[in-house]
Amino acid sequence: MRKTKTAGFTLVETVIATALAAIGFALIFQGLSGAVRLTQASRETTRAVLVAKSVLAENTLNPGETHVQGITGGIAWILNANVLVEREDGVKLIRYDVFAEGAKGRRVHLATERTSIQ
Numbered sequence: 001m002r003k004t005k006t007a008g009f010t011l012v013e014t015v016i017a018t019a020l021a022a023i024g025f026a027l028i029f030q031g032l033s034g035a036v037r038l039t040q041a042s043r044e045t046t047r048a049v050l051v052a053k054s055v056l057a058e059n060t061l062n063p064g065e066t067h068v069q070g071i072t073g074g075i076a077w078i079l080n081a082n083v084l085v086e087r088e089d090g091v092k093l094i095r096y097d098v099f100a101e102g103a104k105g106r107r108v109h110l111a112t113e114r115t116s117i118q
Contacts, residue, residue, distance in 0.1 A: 044102040051075040052100040052110045076101050090118040 009017075051072045059068060059079055069078045077100040085093040094116055100108045 044104055044106040048075050048100040048102050048106055048108040051077055052098040052108050055079055055098050056096060056110060056112055074103055092116045
């Protein structure tokens with residue numbers, strides 16, 4: 001009597017293929033979750049930059065005031081001002097530094113220098 005080969009996979013081949021597929025799916029899901037985390041971090045950093053730019057654009061400190069802080073849209077910010085140069089005619093060069101921090105700890109620091117006439 002002659003043995004005939006039947007078409008199909010053995011149990012060992014099926015188990016190995018299932019294990020490889022499971023490992024592949026796990027790697028794909030891990031990569032996707034990492035991409036989601038990076039997207040969220042990027043979004044928070046972008047919001048912090050926009051708040052810091054807005055604070056720099058909208059706030060000029062009153063004479064003698066060197067420190068202001070606040071929270072805008074969930075982003076905490078601090079505005080510091082330092083007089084770098086003061087001329088005899090009342091013109092000052094002031095450096096403004098804004099530090100903004102999101103809820104998850106993403107930090108941004110923006111700085112600019114402006115002149116002020118007193």
